[in-house]
Amino acid sequence: MKAFLDQDFLLLSETAKKLYHDYASSLPIIDYHNHLIPEQIANNTKFENLSQVWLYGDHYKWRAMRTHGISEQYITGDASDREKFKKWAETVPYTMRNPLYHWTHLELQRYFGITEQLNADSADRIFDQTTEQLKDASRSVHGLLNKMNVEVVCTTDDPLDNLEYHQAFAKKNQSFRMLPAFRPDKAMQADDVNSLNAYIDKLESVADSNISDFKGYLDAIKSRHDYFAKHGGTISDHGLEQIYVSDYTESEVSNIFLKIRQRLHLTTEEVLKFKSAMLVYFAQWDHEKGWVQQFHLGALRNNNARMLKQNGPDTGWDSIGDFVQGKALSAFFNKLDSNDQLAKTIIYNLNPADNELFATMIGNFNDGSVRGKMQFGSAWWFLDQKDGMTKQINALSNMGLLSCMVGMLTDSRSFLSFPRHEYFRRLLCNIFAEDIENGELPNDLPWVGKLVSDICYHNAKEYFNF
Structure with missing residues (x-):
């Protein structure tokens, strides 16, 4: 009987132990998506x-x-x-x-x-x-991150953020980097006209502009995208139920924006047209700058209205949703690819029933221009556990190239969450080792060890240009 959580936790063979301890355990961590608080990092709380x-x-x-x-x-x-x-x-x-x-x-x-x-x-x-x-x-915060050998942390930041803590931290001589990620979800939430107007009013102040039409709105948001790039940003992120791909014309979206500013009711069709247009603009800007765009898809949020009213969002009332993903992903990527405007992209899936769909979708738009340009991101949220990680790894292995994967992230609000990288690395090594033990892969530990090291660290370092 194995001891609970000993040094060989999740490593079920001598091959797995060797892969993990020799090729994975000591690698630095690039945590390219989390929800840590920049102020706490800058101030070494x-x-x-x-x-x-x-x-x-x-x-x-x-x-x-x-x-x-x-x-x-x-x-x-x-x-x-x-x-x-x-x-x-x-x-x-x-x-x-x-x-x-x-x-x-x-x-x-x-x-x-x-x-x-x-x-x-x-x-x-x-x-x-x-x-x-x-x-x-x-x-301290820095001590906790150093203890886990963290090399990069990418926080998740609203376009209106002045990034003061990122700027302050960048001036310090630290062993790791903190970089912002552009998360413009609030800038496209036409479902709630009043909240969107309040957001636009704040944007006017931050961007020092008078936003009276859609062009002015795009210019102001684009200035924030530029601002993030100036202060180290190379990543965007979107948390959506699904990709929005309704057909629209520029004149239609301009008129919809005027209705938003007049606080008039929008139809469901108008909301979808506005969101679809904004997603395309965000993606085009990412491509222009050589950024990586991330899409976290499939969460059904704020299910409990009573507790949402009491505690607010992100307090534990969300679940896996059953949204239709395939056609929208295909249409969105195809629109961008047709105009040579498709940036490096990571898509994260929350419904395990869609794993193979996501794993095959990326293959449609990997064009040889960048190694692993389109990524099926690591198991997310409810799925970042033993079974969920294993299923994601197997789906990607069967439908694409696991060897090109950029590895794990925490997606966490806690500075104690970084052992999730270890958890992923142990599972990955055990999966490769099982195939070796079964004679399904050659017993070539230097080569398999290289693949493991790449997935755990080197692929991400190259992909994000860190």
């Missing part, structure tokens, strides 16, 4: 206790606690940090076979050297031990 660095903003844990019957007072409410931690500790033993059980104990081991299992009995002891360790400089 020190957290007072484990709840602050671990539970604040982590809706994965919040969902588990709610399912276990924990009151909202101990999740997003006014309970003390210790009380919240104890309620999480009480929940942890009941998360067995959920990825949270592995992540929790991996993070305790990797960041704090704690191998004791977290439960109600150990809660106070572990809270005190970690609180003491967090006082040390080695457990």
